[in-house]
Amino acid sequence: MAAILQLQNITKTFGKQRALNHVNLTIQPGDIYGLIGRNGAGKTTILKTIVQLLYPNEGSITLFSATSGKDYTKQLKRTGSVIETPVANNQLTARQNLTYYCKIKGIVDKDAIDDALKFVGLTDTGKKKFKDFSLGMKQKLGLAIALLNKPDFLILDEPINGLDPIAIADFRKLLVKLNQTQGMTILISSHILEELYQMATRFGIIDHGTIIKELTKDEFDAQSREYIKLQVDQPKLAATVLNKMGIDDFKVIDQHTLNIYDLSLDNAALVEMLVAASVSVTTIVREHINLENYFKSIVSENEVTPNA
Amino acid sequence: MLNMARADMYRLFHSKGFYITQILMIIVTTISILTSTIGIIGGGSDALSNFQATNQRVVWTGVQCVKAMSSETSALIYFILPLFIMTIGFEFSRQIYKNPLSSGMTRLNYFISKYVIFLLISACQVIFYYLFIFLAGGFKNGFGKITGHFLIKLLQTSSIQLLELSAIFAISTLVMYLFFSTITAVVTTILFPLIITVLVQIFTKQHWLKYFSFQNNVDSAYFTHYTSGQMNQLLLVGFGTIIVCLVLAFLSFRKRNL
Numbered sequence: 001m002a003a004i005l006q007l008q009n010i011t012k013t014f015g016k017q018r019a020l021n022h023v024n025l026t027i028q029p030g031d032i033y034g035l036i037g038r039n040g041a042g043k044t045t046i047l048k049t050i051v052q053l054l055y056p057n058e059g060s061i062t063l064f065s066a067t068s069g070k071d072y073t074k075q076l077k078r079t080g081s082v083i084e085t086p087v088a089n090n091q092l093t094a095r096q097n098l099t100y101y102c103k104i105k106g107i108v109d110k111d112a113i114d115d116a117l118k119f120v121g122l123t124d125t126g127k128k129k130f131k132d133f134s135l136g137m138k139q140k141l142g143l144a145i146a147l148l149n150k151p152d153f154l155i156l157d158e159p160i161n162g163l164d165p166i167a168i169a170d171f172r173k174l175l176v177k178l179n180q181t182q183g184m185t186i187l188i189s190s191h192i193l194e195e196l197y198q199m200a201t202r203f204g205i206i207d208h209g210t211i212i213k214e215l216t217k218d219e220f221d222a223q224s225r226e227y228i229k230l231q232v233d234q235p236k237l238a239a240t241v242l243n244k245m246g247i248d249d250f251k252v253i254d255q256h257t258l259n260i261y262d263l264s265l266d267n268a269a270l271v272e273m274l275v276a277a278s279v280s281v282t283t284i285v286r287e288h289i290n291l292e293n294y295f296k297s298i299v300s301e302n303e304v305t306p307n308a
Numbered sequence: 309m310l311n312m313a314r315a316d317m318y319r320l321f322h323s324k325g326f327y328i329t330q331i332l333m334i335i336v337t338t339i340s341i342l343t344s345t346i347g348i349i350g351g352g353s354d355a356l357s358n359f360q361a362t363n364q365r366v367v368w369t370g371v372q373c374v375k376a377m378s379s380e381t382s383a384l385i386y387f388i389l390p391l392f393i394m395t396i397g398f399e400f401s402r403q404i405y406k407n408p409l410s411s412g413m414t415r416l417n418y419f420i421s422k423y424v425i426f427l428l429i430s431a432c433q434v435i436f437y438y439l440f441i442f443l444a445g446g447f448k449n450g451f452g453k454i455t456g457h458f459l460i461k462l463l464q465t466s467s468i469q470l471l472e473l474s475a476i477f478a479i480s481t482l483v484m485y486l487f488f489s490t491i492t493a494v495v496t497t498i499l500f501p502l503i504i505t506v507l508v509q510i511f512t513k514q515h516w517l518k519y520f521s522f523q524n525n526v527d528s529a530y531f532t533h534y535t536s537g538q539m540n541q542l543l544l545v546g547f548g549t550i551i552v553c554l555v556l557a558f559l560s561f562r563k564r565n566l
Contacts, residue, residue: 070414076411077409078412079412080411089402096318102309103314104311104312105311106311149411176505
């Protein structure tokens with residue numbers, strides 16, 4: 001099946017500053033692609049480039065098999081997006097704003113507005129105008145506007161920023177529902193990583209304008225499985241002890257640390273064996289890598305070896 | 309473009325600002341008609357003053373109201389300005405352009421749609437202005453004799469006035485697209501005609517300047533007897549200003565980082 005979106009060697013500069021540096025990214029149908037990065041890493045620039053609010057200096061973007069010109073712009077009609085902050089007409093209510101955008105998009109389905117309002121939970125805002133909305137309500141209306149034309153591909157830029165925990169959970173449920181019931185492909189940028197972990201099926205980590213890591217949720221889960229963190233004075237000797245105990249699923253991390261992935265291990269027995277072999281144990285604790293820690297470690301590696 | 313026009317009209321009719329603008333225009337013109345007085349905004353010329361003085365001495369029937377008030381039509385700058393802000397200004401000050409542009413509308417389509425809609429709204433405002441004046445004057449002192457000459461003259465006058473007003477707002481549009489600032493565009497709309505009026509009065513030998521005095525040309529459109537050559541130059545400068553400003557505005561917008 002053809003990819004929904006493909007960025008090839010996209011470079012974007014603002015003056016002398018290079019915001020995107022040869023970005024390659026592919027989104028497959030049905031993906032919920034989580035774009036992770038620090039502030040200023042290039043997340044919004046990527047999203048703006050996709051929807052043609054910015055034009056790249058180099059590279060090509062393919063959207064629904066269209067690469068450039070009128071075809072590409074035409075395919076943008078199959079997308080819905082909320083880039084940066086949600087925008088709408090201040091003096092209009094939620095329903096009036098949706099009516100306005102229905103007219104622009106040429107949507108004649110009479111139920112479209114009610115469906116969108118119901119879907120995002122804004123049916124009871126009455127005569128309240130957009131300018132008086134809370135941030136959460138604005139985010140929801142932004143999503144409703146993006147969903148009006150029932151897009152195949154939804155692009156969201158930090159949609160859960162500023163939302164309270166309940167609103168965040170609601171928003172997550174909405175997106176997962178769209179993905180699972182309507183088969184909508186979603187590209188979402190965020191730095192609230194625990195939330196992103198709960199909804200995304202693939203992740204792309206961007207730093208200094210470059211995608212430094214792409215992985216599926218399954219690949220991440222495999223890397224983030226629980227382990228026993230063991231800190232000793234002589235890791236080589238500790239490794240020998242582990243081998244003698246028949247344990248080979250472990251990794252020496254640094255001069256004092258080993259990660260042991262075999263969780264059937266009896267910690268007390270291990271400590272006893274290590275002490276008997278004159279290995280001094282300072283720490284033995286169960287840990288696991290969450291997305292946040294994983295992101296930090298990947299970005300730290302990139303700081304040491306940039307563009308590696 | 310039709311979709312955008314429908315949407316913009318919907319937004320306009322749901323904006324308090326639109327109704328406040330129309331009510332203010334009605335109040336100002338009603339006061340002028342009831343008191344049979346007209347004024348000059350931002351200077352003007354001796355010919356304009358004479359025209360107004362002559363008109364203030366006769367009974368203001370509907371037809372006479374239209375003739376007299378045609379010399380105060382530059383007030384429409386201030387009654388079209390809010391519509392300009394509501395149609396084009398808010399798009400940029402509130403970044404509302406992001407929604408249509410990110411969902412499949414080309415920048416050319418967007419640019420043309422916005423300008424054409426604004427032009428139509430401006431034309432409607434000119435029509436509404438004259439219609440109201442005619443009716444208000446008619447109800448006060450009778451409608452007067454509507455001759456074919458009057459209708460042709462009115463059509464010519466309102467067309468030239470729309471052209472000259474559009475030239476002023478083409479400059480505002482250029483400023484809007486260059487700076488994405490509603491305030492800068494508003495200030496330009498108000499100051500540019502005044503500055504040109506002052507320059508015309510200072511540099512009296514620079515005859516070409518009068519063709520750029522759009523505000524004065526609006527007010528004197530009914531009674532001015534230009535030669536055909538002068539009229540051609542007036543139209544050329546008006547159309548030229550609109551085209552140059554719009555082309556520059558679009559070139560600045562076409563590849564701009566939004």
